Every structure is written in C-alpha cells, then in structure tokens.
Amino acid sequence: MSKQAALPVIDLNADTPCCPPLAVSRIPAETAAVLAPAFKALGDPVRLQLMSMIASADGGEACVCDLTPAFELSGPTISHHLKTLREAGLIDGERRGTWVYYRARPGIMRQLAALLAFDEAAAVQPV
Amino acid sequence: MSKQAALPVIDLNADTPCCPPLAVSRIPAETAAVLAPAFKALGDPVRLQLMSMIASADGGEACVCDLTPAFELSGPTISHHLKTLREAGLIDGERRGTWVYYRARPGIMRQLAALLAFDEAAAVQPV
DNA sequence: CCTCTAGGTTGACAGATATCGAATCAGCGT
DNA sequence: ACGCTGATTCGATATCTGTCAACCTAGAGG
Structure with a gap:
C-alpha cells in the first residue's frame, strides 16, 4: 500500500450511526452505492474466510504470512483479495519489519450488521 | 467452479443458529462457501436497494410492478437481479394473478447480521 | 379463440473479476 | 554491498457479471 492518494477507502469509521436497518426504511441510492x-468484498468465500481469520485472530490482527498458507492459492492472489478487503474499508494493513499485519475495522462491520438487522421491532417501524 | 451443481436456493431457513460471529471463530471453508x-448478492447497489424496498415494504412484500419503475433499468435487468436475490436465498417470490410479489427471508438475514456482529464481548473471546 | 399486460427467459456484448507467473519492492541478515 | 525472504504490483487470460433487445409464458378479459 504505502501511498493512498485517491483510495476508495470508505469513510464510515466507527461512530456514525448511519443507517436504520434494511427492513425499516428504504435505503437511499447513495447509501447503497457506498x-x-x-458486501461485495465479503461475497467471495476466500475473502470471507480471510475476514474471519483476521477478525478472530489473537490480538485482533493477523500476519499475511499466516493467512497465505491457509489457502491453496498463490501469494499474489491472496494479496489481491486483501487489497479488495482493504479498499472496501473492511480491514487495515500495517507493515512491521518484514511482515504485514491486517486488522478488522469494527465500525463498518457494525454498520453492515445493523443494516441487516431483522427483528420484530424492526418490522414495526416507528412512524 | 461455480457451475451450480444442484438447487441454488440456500437451505438456511430460519431456526438454524448456524454460526458464531466472524470475529469470534474462524469460518470453515464450507460455511464460507454457503x-x-x-453477501455477493447484496454486493450490488441495485440489489441492495431492491432488498431494502422489499424488506421494508408495507405488509412485508413488494410487487415487481412497484420495484421496476423505481430504477432507470429495463424490466429484464430488474428481473435478473431479483432472480439473483432469490437464488441467494434472500427473498421469496409468489405469483398472485397477474402480479408477482417478493418478500424477504428473515432467517438468512439474521444469520448474516449475526455473522457480522462485532461487539466488545466478541472481541474478548471466552478462552 | 384472440389480445393485452406483467414478468421471466434467451442471446449477445462490454466491462469486471479471479487467478497465476514474472517482475518489483521492502526489510533483515550476513 | 549482496543475497534472502515476505509481500505487492504488473501483465495476461479465462471466466463471470450487468445490461439490453428480442422473444416467450402466465393470467385476465373479451
């Protein structure tokens, strides 16, 4: 990474309550576009596993050197998937010496989870 | 791969507690594949809006005749997106007379939301 | 029967994506 | 300096995806 001039990294960092659940009010086009x-980044089995390995890793971070051998895929391919997750705003990478560590961004994950919430309370929307 | 072996409709109906959150334990490859x-189906702005329109519709269901004119897209394209959502197990369609109505499947939505849960309790996993 | 309308299916096409090998970059050791 | 290792980027390619026009199907109503 090193330089992120116009990276499409999503700004939804953490505190933004952002959006009511999908099932409560219709998502505006702009919100959907963001x-x-x-969701697209999570829509690949490899990336979903990568995301889980990173988010559930001890210390909250995972080294690429531990992620890559977990799949029967080449290094460049794993790197590509990590880049996709990074550009979707789901993870954050940091180089420490020889190795690169990734950690999940809790804010956007909570937002996605909130968007998918589907309880009885959500069904009875507050007018 | 992805030559759609059998039925595309996902079996995760409602009651399956299924999986602990992404950030708690590493997702098995099979679960990720399912x-x-x-997530992939939700990874398109049009489908995300369709999903929201359906899930938040009055009565819990939406007519295609109401969905299509909400986008500047052709009928076949909307139909294609609805098929994608249906094959992902996210919605269910029913024809009543001339019109076709779609409604969200709460079970899988709750599963996806649970998978993305990321609270402090999840971060501090029980050893 | 026939016609009309609402949706879905098919075929085709441009653009995106997953994957790899080769090349490149970034640190750490000698 | 040099080489070694981990990770990313580049180039190429096969496959997948979003979109539309054209066509087909299911009901409703003559």
Missing part, C-alpha cells in the same frame, strides 16, 4: 462494495 | 453468495 455500502454495496463492502 | 454464505458468501448471500
């Missing part, structure tokens, strides 16, 4: 790439 | 298509 959040869809995050 | 759930990734659902």
Whole structure:
C-alpha cells in the first residue's frame, strides 16, 4: 500500500450511526452505492474466510504470512483479495519489519450488521 | 467452479443458529462457501436497494410492478437481479394473478447480521 | 379463440473479476 | 554491498457479471 492518494477507502469509521436497518426504511441510492462494495468484498468465500481469520485472530490482527498458507492459492492472489478487503474499508494493513499485519475495522462491520438487522421491532417501524 | 451443481436456493431457513460471529471463530471453508453468495448478492447497489424496498415494504412484500419503475433499468435487468436475490436465498417470490410479489427471508438475514456482529464481548473471546 | 399486460427467459456484448507467473519492492541478515 | 525472504504490483487470460433487445409464458378479459 504505502501511498493512498485517491483510495476508495470508505469513510464510515466507527461512530456514525448511519443507517436504520434494511427492513425499516428504504435505503437511499447513495447509501447503497457506498455500502454495496463492502458486501461485495465479503461475497467471495476466500475473502470471507480471510475476514474471519483476521477478525478472530489473537490480538485482533493477523500476519499475511499466516493467512497465505491457509489457502491453496498463490501469494499474489491472496494479496489481491486483501487489497479488495482493504479498499472496501473492511480491514487495515500495517507493515512491521518484514511482515504485514491486517486488522478488522469494527465500525463498518457494525454498520453492515445493523443494516441487516431483522427483528420484530424492526418490522414495526416507528412512524 | 461455480457451475451450480444442484438447487441454488440456500437451505438456511430460519431456526438454524448456524454460526458464531466472524470475529469470534474462524469460518470453515464450507460455511464460507454457503454464505458468501448471500453477501455477493447484496454486493450490488441495485440489489441492495431492491432488498431494502422489499424488506421494508408495507405488509412485508413488494410487487415487481412497484420495484421496476423505481430504477432507470429495463424490466429484464430488474428481473435478473431479483432472480439473483432469490437464488441467494434472500427473498421469496409468489405469483398472485397477474402480479408477482417478493418478500424477504428473515432467517438468512439474521444469520448474516449475526455473522457480522462485532461487539466488545466478541472481541474478548471466552478462552 | 384472440389480445393485452406483467414478468421471466434467451442471446449477445462490454466491462469486471479471479487467478497465476514474472517482475518489483521492502526489510533483515550476513 | 549482496543475497534472502515476505509481500505487492504488473501483465495476461479465462471466466463471470450487468445490461439490453428480442422473444416467450402466465393470467385476465373479451
């Protein structure tokens, strides 16, 4: 990474309550355009596993050197998937010496989860 | 791969507690292969809006005749997106007379939301 | 029967994506 | 300096995806 001039990294960092659940009020087109790439990034089995390995890793971060051998895929391919997750705003990478560590961004994950909330309370929307 | 072996409709109906959150334990490859298509289906702005329009519709269902004119897209394109959502197990369609109505499947939505849960309790996993 | 309308299916096409090998970059050791 | 290792970027390619025009199907109503 090193330089991120016009990276499409999503700004939804953490505190933004952002959006009511999908099932409560219709998502505006702009919101959909911003959040869809995050779901898209999770829409690949490899990336979903990568995301889980990173988010559930001890210490909250995972080294690429531990992620790559977990799949029967080449290094460049894993790197590509990590880049996709990064550009979707789901993870954040940091180089420490020889190795690169990734950690999940809790804010956007909570937003996606909130968007998918589907309880009885959500069904009875507050007018 | 992805030559759609058997029925595309996902079996995760409602009651399956299924999986702990992404950030709690590493997702098995099989689970990722099953759930990734659902995220993938939500990874398009049009489908995300369609999903929201359907899930938040009055009575819990929406007519295609109301969905199509909400976008500047052709009928076949909307139909294609609805098929994608249906095959991902996110919605269910029913024809009543001339019109076709779609409604959201709460089970899989709750599963996806649970998978993305990311609270402090999840971060501090029980050893 | 026939016609009309609402949706879905098919075929085709441009653009995106997943994957790899080769090349490149970034640190750490000698 | 040099080489070694981990990670990313580049180039190429096969496949997938979003979109539309054209066509087909299901009901409703003559």
